Amino acid sequence: MNKKLIDVLEQLIAIPTVSDMSNLELIDFIENFIDGLGGEIHRVYNEQKDKANLVCYFGPDEEGGLILSGHTDTVPAEKDKWIHSPFKLSSGKDDRGRNVYFGRGVADMKTFLAQVLVVVKNFDLSRLKKPLVLVFTYDEEVGCIGIRTALEYMKNLDRKRPAHALIGEPTNFEVLVAHKGHSQMKVRIKGVKGHSSRVDEGVNAIAWGGRVMSLINNLQEKHRKNIRHEDTFTGYPFNTINIGTINGGKSINIIPDECSIEIGYRTLPGDDTDFIFKEIKNEIDSKLLDDIKKENPSADIVCELHEQVPPMFTEDGSEFEKNLREITGENKRLAAHYTTEAGFICQNKINCLISGPGSIMNAHKADEYISEDDVIKGIDIINKLVSRMCT
Ligand SMILES: [Zn+2]
DSSP states (O other): OHHHHHHHHHHHHHSOOBTTSOOHHHHHHHHHHHTTSOOEEEEEEOTTSSOEEEEEEESOOOSSOEEEEEEOOBOOOOGGGOSSOTTSOEEEEOTTSOEEEESTTIIIIIHHHHHHHHHHHHSOGGGOSSOEEEEEESOSTTTSOHHHHHHHHHHTSSSOOOSEEEEOOSSTTOOEEEEOEEEEEEEEEEOBOEETTOGGGSBOHHHHHHHHHHHHHHHHHHHHTOOOSTTTSOSOOSOEEEEEEEEEOSOTTEEOOEEEEEEEEEEOTTSOTTHHHHHHHHHHHHHTHHHHHHHOTTOEEEEEEEEEEOOEEOOTTOHHHHHHHHHHOOOOOEEESSOOTHHHHHHTTOEEEEOOSSOTTTTTSTTOEEEHHHHHHHHHHHHHHHHHHHO
16 A cells, blocks of 8 residues: 555655646546545636635535545745755655655645545445545645635535544644634825925824834733633744734835735634734724824724634544544644644534644755655554544
């Protein structure tokens, strides 16, 4: 089976699926690979029809069951920074002398996809008493886009909702039970332009931006004291806010009439993803808006809420978690420091766990690699999990 697995992984790596490219060749390959196994295969296209999710149901339409979920896209590979070829699987050693495989996506997350495919191909699918569902998505790396259309599509099928989902992001098979939500917002300050010699005739948008940032810093300090989920979110068990970019100003002698500040914030499970947006907007509206309008009625401060990825949280003690912990031997209830598609999946009342081969430390880097041990280990883990959850 290991030889077969390496063959499949080789193919998956050889088809580049950087998020700005089509993933249809990869979807074709996967569809061909599972063709004839008796699964009900669905393709869920994006609007431009150049990318697709693959959703495939095996087994009867019963309560319970398991989703095995992974994204097909990868981050780009800057070839000049790689020693190895990013789109040709190669083997070698890491700095600890372990056997490893190199290639863009080996950790994040094509090895998991290959493992799932090989397990499914070799599994006696007639044993399934509960559904086994593959959900392979597009555009995860650029904001978890594909999973949203996949879930919407699955909701409209005349099928029972699967109860559990394993998201095979690289965790070295540690079992992650949570992550924060991540939202993006922008504050636009509209000032009034003027010559810098006549300071009272303009409204300096950047200076007002400074006041906005000061409010945000105060909010961060408030949140720092509101500690929750301390055992799971070790290090930062509170909501965090990051002022990510600031733009404004054209010249040293012109009073700037525009300033925009982009903010990303991460919220603990239990808080709505628009919660901090509302807080920041409230603070600005109540503390700054009247004053800027007094300087000039045409001045303004506007808050916009952009992307929101929901948090993920799985209650302690589920059968699914117990099974996965027994199989992997991993007993700590940990949180991911990043967001995943699990945020969207668990919003649909599907019990999620994140666990997969490879290390997140190697993902998104030049010469991305995965240990041979993790490549082989996954087959057994997925096999056992499917047996326990679906037969
Ligand atoms: Zn990933």
